[in-house]
Amino acid sequence: MADLAPVPTSASASAPTSVDSILTSVISQLETEQNLRKQLREAIDPIDDLARSAATELNRLHSAGASEHSRICERALETVGKAHPLWIEVGKLLPKGEFYRADRSRPRYNFAISPVARSLVTSIAFARFMLHDELVPAFTAANIMGLGQDETGELQLTADDYLLGVIGMVNELPRLSINAVTAQNFALPVKIAAFVNDIFASYSMLNLRNDILRRKFDSLKYDLKRCEDVVYDLTLRGLAPAPANA
Template structure:
């Protein structure tokens, strides 16, 4: 009888813990919904780059970064739900948003500054600063996947810039993507998902170079700087 009682207590405790974790996961998902809205809004704003004149690109990129900065208070709410020392148990709930935001931030910063945004800067721009965000952090995996997501957008921007008579941007894009591809090529990627995403970079680079090649044949590519 004692053994039966012990088994029942053990299973009851395990079930109670499982239900508690399920409730917490649901709460975290609900707290993350406003950030998901921000992700969609920033993506939609940056999508306007593909159909806008070059003169509007700076304003579009700036507006997207301002939208993303509004996520800070929501990160605070999410961080308050995650038990201390257990961020990696609940990382699944925020990692997709981190990656999407890195993609948007990296694209905006390329448009504004012609540079690859560092991981720390990306985290700061998405509102992950200060003690109030607890242990939330953009991991290297999130950052690297987010950067690849940004590169995946650039061939389309290159093609559409030609349509908008912006013949200088494709060369900038091709050089930028080439630098990123070369850097990723030197990494020993043990993460299967990251390695598969890296494989897409060679195709993105080729598409970008094809645009520049076509412009060169037509005499529309800008002369290389000395």
């Protein structure tokens, strides 16, 4: 619901503000807010299309051979990079100083921005893990998707959206681990399990005040167990690769 601006009071008791003028002011403010919401959704739709395209491209990792993984990830990152000029247009729509609510508890327009930002982080983190065996830092993810630059104004990748996007990436890894075994790629599940374990350990140290983050964190426990189960099964069958320092 829109944050209503205070209605000015009359300085004279003999000339009170009419009910009609009060309601007219409120209705006008609501209409302005609704129009802005509509414009934001329309401006973000093309970015959402790119996010879906990148996710669709990365979904091919589950059925592609290991030799194709790098090309798939690079194409996905190229798709994400096309969002930069689109974010600039979104930034132009935001009233100056209104990216966050007055108490800075959360972005004022996160209903439109957060879902697509999280999806892009998920794709970026997934691709970077496959390409570089690393967790992409938040500032790098923001730069890849085109946020956090001067041209995008006050728009930025929030900590909550980054953390939720990373969890979204982890949610994809147990499935990839299982499919890797099917493709006779026994090294990848071991790498995935170690990576997920590191992320789970790091998240466990955070003081998660966001309710959504706390609920999503619980999913990491199950993802880690599924990844470890795959490695355990490989070990029992003598298929797990020997440790590098063995």
